[in-house]
Amino acid sequence: MRTFPILVSFDGKPPLVTGGGELAAVKTRLLLKRAPSVDLAADEVTAELAALIEAGTVSMIASKPGIDQLRGRPLVIAATEDDEEDARVSAIARALGVPVNVPDRPELCTFALPAIVDRGEVIVAIGTSGASPVLAQRLRAWLEQELHPRLDALAKLAAEFRGAVADSLPSGPPRRKFWEAVFEGAAAEAMLEGDEDKARDLIGAAIAEAAAAPRPKGRVLLVGAGPGDPELLTMKAVRALKAADVIFYDRLVGEAVLDHARREAELIPVGKAKGAHSVAQEEINALLVARALAGQTVVRLKGGDPFIFGRGGEELDALRAAGVAIEIVPGVTAGIAAAASLQIPLTHRDVSHTVTFVSGHEAGGEEPTFEHLDLAALASGNNTLLVYMGVTTAGIIAKRLLEAGFRPGLPVIAVENASRENERRVRATIAELAEGPERLGLKSPAVLIFGEVAGLPASGVVETILSLEEVKRIYA
Numbered sequence: 001m002r003t004f005p006i007l008v009s010f011d012g013k014p015p016l017v018t019g020g021g022e023l024a025a026v027k028t029r030l031l032l033k034r035a036p037s038v039d040l041a042a043d044e045v046t047a048e049l050a051a052l053i054e055a056g057t058v059s060m061i062a063s064k065p066g067i068d069q070l071r072g073r074p075l076v077i078a079a080t081e082d083d084e085e086d087a088r089v090s091a092i093a094r095a096l097g098v099p100v101n102v103p104d105r106p107e108l109c110t111f112a113l114p115a116i117v118d119r120g121e122v123i124v125a126i127g128t129s130g131a132s133p134v135l136a137q138r139l140r141a142w143l144e145q146e147l148h149p150r151l152d153a154l155a156k157l158a159a160e161f162r163g164a165v166a167d168s169l170p171s172g173p174p175r176r177k178f179w180e181a182v183f184e185g186a187a188a189e190a191m192l193e194g195d196e197d198k199a200r201d202l203i204g205a206a207i208a209e210a211a212a213a214p215r216p217k218g219r220v221l222l223v224g225a226g227p228g229d230p231e232l233l234t235m236k237a238v239r240a241l242k243a244a245d246v247i248f249y250d251r252l253v254g255e256a257v258l259d260h261a262r263r264e265a266e267l268i269p270v271g272k273a274k275g276a277h278s279v280a281q282e283e284i285n286a287l288l289v290a291r292a293l294a295g296q297t298v299v300r301l302k303g304g305d306p307f308i309f310g311r312g313g314e315e316l317d318a319l320r321a322a323g324v325a326i327e328i329v330p331g332v333t334a335g336i337a338a339a340a341s342l343q344i345p346l347t348h349r350d351v352s353h354t355v356t357f358v359s360g361h362e363a364g365g366e367e368p369t370f371e372h373l374d375l376a377a378l379a380s381g382n383n384t385l386l387v388y389m390g391v392t393t394a395g396i397i398a399k400r401l402l403e404a405g406f407r408p409g410l411p412v413i414a415v416e417n418a419s420r421e422n423e424r425r426v427r428a429t430i431a432e433l434a435e436g437p438e439r440l441g442l443k444s445p446a447v448l449i450f451g452e453v454a455g456l457p458a459s460g461v462v463e464t465i466l467s468l469e470e471v472k473r474i475y476a
Contacts, residue, residue: 002129003112008099010035013072018065018089019080020045023103027077032057033118041065042080067092075099075111106130115140120152121159154191158182161203168211173245173296176264178210218292220319222312224305224331227445228254229419232332240329241265244299246291248284250310252303252445254420281311285318292324303445304333309359309388333357335386335447338415341423343459344449351452352384360390360397360448367396375404384451391444395437398430401450406430411455413462416446425458428465439466 015035017028020042028049031038036057040049043063052058061069064085070076070092078089078100090108093100102108114125115136124143126136148154158179169175182188187202221240226232241247241260249258251271258267270279270287284300291298306312306328319326335357339346346355356378361368368390378385379401390397394414402408408431416424426440430450433440 003127005114005125005127007123008074010074012074014039014059016041016065016070016073016076018042018076018078018085020049021081022046023081024079025049027079027103028052028058030113041069065089067096070098071096073098075101078102078108117143117147119147119149121155122151148192150192150194154188157191157196157199157203161207164207168207174210174216178206182206216295217325218295218297219325219327220288220292220298220300221327221329222300222302222306222315223329225250225253225257225301225303226332227304227334227337227419228252228257228417229337230254230256230260232337232419233257233260234329234331236329237331240299243297245296247299247301248287249301250303253301281314285315288315288319289322289324292319293322302331305331308333308357334388334418334445335449338418338447338449341418341459342413342415342425344413344453344456346384346386346453348453348456351382353382355384355386357386357388360387360393367393368400370400375401379405381452384449384453387448387450390448391442391446394433394440394448398434398437401430402434410450411452413449413454413458414440414442414446415449416442418447425460425462426465427454427462432465441466
């Protein structure tokens with residue numbers, strides 16, 4: 001996003017428009033929807049502007065304003081349609097730090113005028129950073145049809161009760177949840193239908209009820225964030241992020257996923273990486289319990305799915321022991337996302353009847369032994385082995401599989417950053433992987449798919465394993 005949306009107050013010095021033609025008239029008319037008055041710098045003006053001057057809403061100043069005339073303005077629109085004059089006004093405004101817009105001259109602008117949906121106290125501004133004004137206009141037309149014409153009345157009614165709500169309910173989640181209930185309930189419906197008396201009575205009764213209610217208990221939602229692509233979030237996960245007071249998130253959670261959180265939500269990173277546990281699991285458990293017991297809605301946001309190598313089970317035990325209400329929101333795990341991206345089935349009636357999910361390291365980061373897994377039985381074929389967190393132990397894993405009887409030529413596909421824009425795929429065999437795992441050239445996060453399905457035709461680009469000579473050259 002190259003521009004940041006804000007709402008500008010016109011309570012002080014009037015905004016300034018330069019120019020007296022049709023373009024200046026259009027911009028002046030737009031500003032007068034919110035500004036009590038507008039100053040106009042021009043020699044000659046259109047009939048429309050002349051009428052506004054006569055009505056007292058527009059005041060004329062010198063046609064070529066200087067530093068003193070621009071200083072302190074909330075904004076300036078240079079609309080003389082004279083390139084040299086518009087550039088001069090823009091330069092002065094930018095030097096003074098005054099926001100300036102020159103129509104159709106983005107290089108001279110420090111702000112853009114959005115397409116506006118006006119519902120009085122409720123304003124929706126739509127911008128495209130100048131990329132597509134027509135698209136902004138189309139979105140405005142759609143919103144004009146979707147937004148109720150009495151939203152202004154609803155907003156003003158809420159303003160009347162803000163003081164009473166502040167006196168009756170503590171700040172933070174209690175007030176937010178109260179207003180959410182109002183806007184989603186019968187009071188808002190009555191106001192939008194024009195029954196103001198009923199709406200006032202309902203809000204008054206709701207304030208009294210909320211003030212008398214016992215302090216709400218907090219809860220924790222263990223939410224799967226998926227592999228990184230925000231479009232793979234479930235609708236339930238998005239709703240959880242919108243409801244959260246605080247979000248504890250893992251290292252692998254994508255920034256675009258966090259964009260779904262409420263702006264007021266507290267975001268706390270608690271990510272762990274191999275050999276670098278920034279926050280101990282016991283401390284995470286304690287934080288979840290403490291915040292929930294304080295009455296907050298807590299989201300524990302975990303990459304992939306909370307219950308697939310995500311230590312969600314440990315957090316679940318701690319929360320249950322503390323008597324905290326819990327909800328589980330599953331997520332798309334990285335192995336499933338990798339297979340979907342490759343368009344390779346993890347099970348296939350001709351080559352694979354089962355799929356086994358395993359971790360590439362033991363608890364505490366130890367090398368995998370697979371002592372609780374019957375590798376010999378899996379080596380007989382018709383199985384897909386999906387390995388998580390196996391980048392640094394890929395060579396050891398391949399050797400263990402060969403020792404268990406897996407055939408040396410069995411295909412392997414490694415997928416790095418599954419579902420993300422920087423996804424990489426590398427195909428090899430178990431023997432090649434055992435001989436030189438560094439030849440994959442992988443970084444975490446990545447998953448490895450072992451099995452005949454890994455040899456099926458894949459969608460998109462799949463790299464081949466690097467030769468030993470190439471590896472030596474890269475790491476020399």
